[in-house]
Amino acid sequence: MEVYFQVITDAETLNSACEKLSQFESLGFDTETTQLDPFEGIIRLVQLSNGVETQVIDLKPFMEKGELKTLPELAPLRDLLANPKIEKIAHNAKFDAKWVKHHLGVDVGGFFDTMLASQLIAAGDQDRRHSLAEVASFFLGQELDKSQQVSDWSAAELSQSQVEYAARDAATMLPLREKVWEKLKSDELDKTARLEFECVAPVAAMEQNGFYLDRGRWLEQLEKVKKMQAKLADELQDMLSAGVAQASLFGRAEINLDSQAQVTDALKNLGVPVPESTRGWQLQPLANEYPVIAKLLEYRSVAKGLTSFGENILEFIKPQTGRIHADFRLIGAPTGRFSCSNPNLQQIPHGEEYRRAFIAPEGKKLVIADYSQIELRILADFSGDENFINAFNAGADFHAMAAAQVFNVQPEDVTSEQRSFAKRLNFGVVYGIGASRFAMMTGVSQNEAENIMRRYFGTYRKLDAWLREAGGKVLRERLSRTASGRMMRFRFDETDGKAIAGARRNGMNFPIQGTSADILKRSLRLLHDSIAGTSAKLVNIVHDEIIVECDANEAELTCKKLEKAMCDAGEEIVKKVPIKVDAKIADEWVK
DNA sequence: GTGAAGGGCCAC
DNA sequence: AAACGTGGCCCTTCAC
Numbered sequence: 001m002e003v004y005f006q007v008i009t010d011a012e013t014l015n016s017a018c019e020k021l022s023q024f025e026s027l028g029f030d031t032e033t034t035q036l037d038p039f040e041g042i043i044r045l046v047q048l049s050n051g052v053e054t055q056v057i058d059l060k061p062f063m064e065k066g067e068l069k070t071l072p073e074l075a076p077l078r079d080l081l082a083n084p085k086i087e088k089i090a091h092n093a094k095f096d097a098k099w100v101k102h103h104l105g106v107d108v109g110g111f112f113d114t115m116l117a118s119q120l121i122a123a124g125d126q127d128r129r130h131s132l133a134e135v136a137s138f139f140l141g142q143e144l145d146k147s148q149q150v151s152d153w154s155a156a157e158l159s160q161s162q163v164e165y166a167a168r169d170a171a172t173m174l175p176l177r178e179k180v181w182e183k184l185k186s187d188e189l190d191k192t193a194r195l196e197f198e199c200v201a202p203v204a205a206m207e208q209n210g211f212y213l214d215r216g217r218w219l220e221q222l223e224k225v226k227k228m229q230a231k232l233a234d235e236l237q238d239m240l241s242a243g244v245a246q247a248s249l250f251g252r253a254e255i256n257l258d259s260q261a262q263v264t265d266a267l268k269n270l271g272v273p274v275p276e277s278t279r280g281w282q283l284q285p286l287a288n289e290y291p292v293i294a295k296l297l298e299y300r301s302v303a304k305g306l307t308s309f310g311e312n313i314l315e316f317i318k319p320q321t322g323r324i325h326a327d328f329r330l331i332g333a334p335t336g337r338f339s340c341s342n343p344n345l346q347q348i349p350h351g352e353e354y355r356r357a358f359i360a361p362e363g364k365k366l367v368i369a370d371y372s373q374i375e376l377r378i379l380a381d382f383s384g385d386e387n388f389i390n391a392f393n394a395g396a397d398f399h400a401m402a403a404a405q406v407f408n409v410q411p412e413d414v415t416s417e418q419r420s421f422a423k424r425l426n427f428g429v430v431y432g433i434g435a436s437r438f439a440m441m442t443g444v445s446q447n448e449a450e451n452i453m454r455r456y457f458g459t460y461r462k463l464d465a466w467l468r469e470a471g472g473k474v475l476r477e478r479l480s481r482t483a484s485g486r487m488m489r490f491r492f493d494e495t496d497g498k499a500i501a502g503a504r505r506n507g508m509n510f511p512i513q514g515t516s517a518d519i520l521k522r523s524l525r526l527l528h529d530s531i532a533g534t535s536a537k538l539v540n541i542v543h544d545e546i547i548v549e550c551d552a553n554e555a556e557l558t559c560k561k562l563e564k565a566m567c568d569a570g571e572e573i574v575k576k577v578p579i580k581v582d583a584k585i586a587d588e589w590v591k
Numbered sequence: 592g593t594g595a596a597g598g599g600c601c602a603c
Numbered sequence: 604a605a606a607c608g609t610g611g612c613c614c615t616t617c618a619c
Contacts, residue, residue: 256615280599300599303613304601305601333608337609344612347601428607431608432607433606435606438607510608512608543602
């Protein structure tokens with residue numbers, strides 16, 4: 001592909017180029033950087049293309065004149081990037097957003113992200129890949145040579161092939177956008193796409209902000225957990241070796257407690273009826289009868305905490321900021337949920353010994369807000385079930401209200417067992433729970449589980465009908481959608497009963513989990529706009545929870561803004577039941 | 592040694 | 604007949 005481009009190295013050319021570029025509605029946008037992390041490297045090139053001409057802006061000469069963020073010569077570029085009316089088409093825009101924000105001080109307005117678009121179009125097809133090379137090949141039939149991607153972008157003089165590569169990637173974005181947009185429109189994914197694109201800036205900002213973890217407190221808490229683990233390991237060794245003959249002769253036969261095979265053997269020697277899998281939920285019913293099982297589960301939980309969330313996490317604290325800057329994937333799951341890694345801040349154990357180490361730094365506060373029962377409220381809204389809706393409108397204790405309805409007793413007469421049944425079913429229906437699983441987790445017989453579920457769905461007939469229809473629809477149409485229009489396609493073998501059942505459950509779960517993600521994403525955008533220019537910074541999100549850090553004297557106001565953003569986002573979609581957000585100001589990340 | 596798969600547990 | 608959805612990270616085991 002021939003690309004007409006010019007390399008800009010001086011203020012005058014930059015100024016006139018920006019003036020010309022600002023006539024266009026959308027521009028291909030790309031950056032070349034010396035590293036993957038904005039804290040580590042420099043941003044060398046910014047490329048902007050109108051599809052015909054491509055401007056390759058070399059920032060090196062500007063860096064020598066001073067700080068890029070404030071350099072007057074770069075003002076035209078900063079203004080162009082910030083202008084939300086000019087769409088910036090980028091592939092994995094979060095990457096470019098972070099670099100531009102960090103080094104140019106610009107919150108880029110108006111993204112079109114071809115990677116997110118490709119993910120939406122793939123609609124859950126895990127085989128599809130979403131690198132620029134793959135996406136360009138898929139939509140344009142064009143093979144991109146990415147060999148220069150990792151070349152030396154810090155070189156004094158960039159090679160011809162480097163600048164050509166840089167220009168070509170930016171120039172590709174326009175035709176790619178056309179094809180991708182066509183497909184988004186025809187798949188009716190444009191609304192979801194906009195929702196996603198508007199989240200790029202908030203999430204880029206969040207990653208750059210980082211989440212503060214107090215090293216000293218973390219280590220202090222870890223010591224307690226280590227002691228507990230040592231004690232548990234010792235007790236478990238004793239219990240497990242009781243069944244081994246050699247134990248009495250040669251002392252205790254040490255086994256590797258982390259080895260599935262060894263632990264299973266030891267349990268069998270003790271006469272424990274080991275289920276096929278020793279996963280927690282399969283072992284749980286045995287825990288009462290066999291103390292060794294209870295001990296094993298306790299050990300595994302503590303060991304998990306130590307290995308996954310032990311000292312390792314401290315290595316993620318960036319020396320430049322003293323904070324953790326995790327990677328969030330905007331479309332981490334086909335449902336639209338985020339995923340998070342390095343480290344996964346969405347799976348920090350709930351226990352205080354872990355979360356208490358995430359604190360507000362001196363002079364700051366954390367504002368923590370989460371949606372109350374958002375998935376169940378979505379289900380209530382979708383199904384229109386009057387009884388279910390009433391349980392929410394009654395306020396107070398939703399699970400108890402549900403129990404009162406299901407077991408036909410006065411709310412004040414609900415037993416804790418009845419409330420527990422209702423609560424487990426309330427959560428379970430969202431996943432398409434079956435009687436076997438319900439029996440397993442509650443300890444009641446299969447028969448009784450079926451009876452309780454019959455009562456439950458008898459109480460919530462429209463809920464039942466909606467779930468059946470959602471499951472059935474997937475089998476007929478092989479497609480499911482969320483409130484925003486996010487789509488999941490299903491492929492399964494019609495003769496495979498297991499696959500059919502799986503698809504059915506997905507059909508029930510996808511619209512609910514996905515709509516919850518839609519709502520959260522909408523709230524992120526509203527929040528980003530309402531806290532712009534204040535001390536408030538987004539620092540973490542966990543599916544239905546948002547954490548913001550701000551100056552202590554702005555905490556009250558920030559709390560109101562966060563609550564409002566979340567409620568407004570929820571109310572745009574959920575109409576039949578109230579949206580409830582629990583928001584609070586705290587010094588530590590505890591509920 | 593390295594990498595993938597299997598099994599397990601953490602979050603929502 | 605099947606058995607609860609979405610992720611990431613850790614360990615062991617096993618193949619290369």
